[in-house]
Amino acid sequence: MDENKSDQPSGKHPSPYIRLKKFHFIMLVFFLVFATAAITTLALAFGGEKAAEVGMKPRGEFEKLYEAYDKLEKNYYQDINEEKLINGAINGMLDSLDDPYSDYMDKKEASQFHESVSSSFEGIGAEIQEEKGMIKIVSPIKGSPAEKAGLRPNDRIMAVDGKSLEGMSSSEAVLLIRGEKGTKVKLKVQRAGTKEPMEITIVRDEIPIETVYAEMNNDKVAHIQITSFSEHTAAELKKAIEEMEKKGMKSMVLDVRQNPGGLLDQAVEMTDMFVPEGKVLFQVEDNQGRREKMVSDSKKKVTVPVVVLVDSGSASASEIFAAAMKESAGVTLIGEKTFGKGTVQTAEDFKDGSNMKFTTAKWLTPNGNWIHKKGIKPDIEVKLPDYANLPYLNPDSELKLDSLSEEVKNGEKMLEALGYHPGKVDGFFDKATEEAVKEFQKKSGIEQTGVLSGDTTVQLMTDLREKIQENDTQKEKAIEILKEKQSSSAS
Known part of the structure; x- marks a missing residue:
């Protein structure tokens, strides 16, 4: 789900989401209706009067749940929020399934969920999902701020604007990541194969659903x-x-x-x-x-x-x-x-506008x-070139002479991939690295400071992204095979 959650896994889908049209599979309709009826029962069950009003028989398996609710309502040292408690009970049931694709969404989250597959939205443009208590990227959307910032599948988002995402659902994470066009959001991202998390600042934008x-x-x-x-x-x-x-x-x-x-x-x-x-x-x-x-x-x-x-x-x-x-x-x-x-998910709306997405x-x-x-x-x-997997460089970081870090090493790899000569690629910013940065700045029309930061870093990543597109080994192989088929059919 992209910070629209979705099947999207779509597709992701807080996770990737597939909405199954009910008329496609009559058998599934039966199970979905049955599940929905059970959910409605639970939603009405807090208070025997409501259950009696709709003529529903008491269900013994819910007695423990009623008892817990009654004890809290009567004895908790502060006033309780009934809606929040009921929502928490539903959310707890879904969490107990240990299924990253089943999720409860409140009204606001449900609204964003429906929006994510039918219109534009404002955010960073990345499908996310919850997995084992962590939020990870399924895929960035083409042309989105997330893609331009270098986010990749399986990157783990550890925090948003300093707030840890550990234990959050993808729906909760979406609310933190999304925001108005033009505003900034800072993500703490851990990428497989890197020792230290990266701090990535992304400017949100309107994400059109052109696919x-x-x-x-x-x-x-x-x-x-x-x-x-x-x-x-x-x-x-x-x-x-x-x-x-x-x-x-x-x-x-x-x-x-x-x-x-x-x-x-x-x-x-x-x-x-x-x-x-x-x-x-x-x-x-x-x-x-x-x-x-x-x-x-x-x-x-x-x-x-x-x-x-x-x-x-x-x-x-x-x-x-x-x-x-x-x-x-x-x-x-x-x-x-x-x-x-x-797996296939179905999304069911409650009368209050909240929503439950679950695997069917x-x-x-x-x-x-x-x-x-x-x-x-x-x-x-067919794999893409190694430089296609280089991590994001934070433009806010200042990499300069005598700096020593993993970021410097990645910067050296980017310069090398673009045809510059940063010296030994070892994470140490030496004179050769400084000269390579100056050469890059000169060619890019940027002030020649020899410091890798700000506009220089942004331009470096932009040029690398263009090189990846120009040297798309997977696409090249596909075209090679198709041209062979064209030739054989012509002969």
Whole structure:
């Protein structure tokens, strides 16, 4: 979920979230209605009079809960907030499931949850989820402040503006991370493989929910990036394909890297564009082990050769899409192993505007594989260059002559990747490093101080990001394979 929470794992989805359309699976509807009825019972059960008013029979398993509530109401040394207590009871039930994708949201959190898949919002633009009491990044949104700041999948957000996130739900974390456009938020981030947490200051912005980006190269290979599965993504994809067809598209790279998931109905509609009629798109297994298959219909299919790009930020709805393309459409997957989220969530609103999102089923690939916590291995594994994984440099830090730190070492690696010569890459800011910074500043039109800070740091990370885009080894491999297919079909 991005600081919109979502399936999004989408897709994430506080975590990635898949909203299942009820008419798709009649069997699931039964279980969802049953669960909702049980929730409503609990919401009304605090006070026997209300239960009697709606003609509901007492349930013995709730006696302990009633007793605890009555004791608190009668004996607690201060006045209690009834609403807060009831909300806490519901939240406690969901927490006890030990499921990062099940979550209770109050009115404000629920409002943001619905907003995250249907409109723009203001924040940093990163899907997050709670895992074992910690908040971690599922994926930054394309073009967002989070992406520009260098946040990456699996980064752990330890604190927001000095407030620890330990033990918080993703919904609670979202409220701290989001904020008005133009305001700053300081994140304390721990990245795997680094010794010390990073302090990252990000300026919030409006995050539009535009999810499909298409371009064509000179060989008529279209590159279509899908950044999440939101309310209009399927329509956006259809439009993009039509535009590429008008430009003479001969083949297509579908890119769901860093896509944390989203709405299941969108993933189904999009997958249906490529999978032959009658083939399985995916399967759903309920809590009794019963399986239901979703199959492709007879709508018009895309016929040009296709490959799909995936990585560790491809989650949930992205994985449903990728698995169906691989197993039912015979499409080659290129990149790195996906995130590994194999469960389906449903969001149910309470009358007061609050919301409960909970896991209702497993989803399985067309061949019946459950990829939860395993991910999907690509057919062709291709990694990005090492410099694509370098951590964020804080522009507020002042790295200069005689500085010694891990940040200096990362700065040296960035300079080296961009063709400068900082001397030995060892974390020590020596004369060679200073000269490399001055050379970079001169080329960038920045005052030549030899200090890596402020505008220099921002420009360094911007140039590196552009280099990563220009040297996208995964995309290059996809285009190579498609050009081979074009050649073989032409001959």
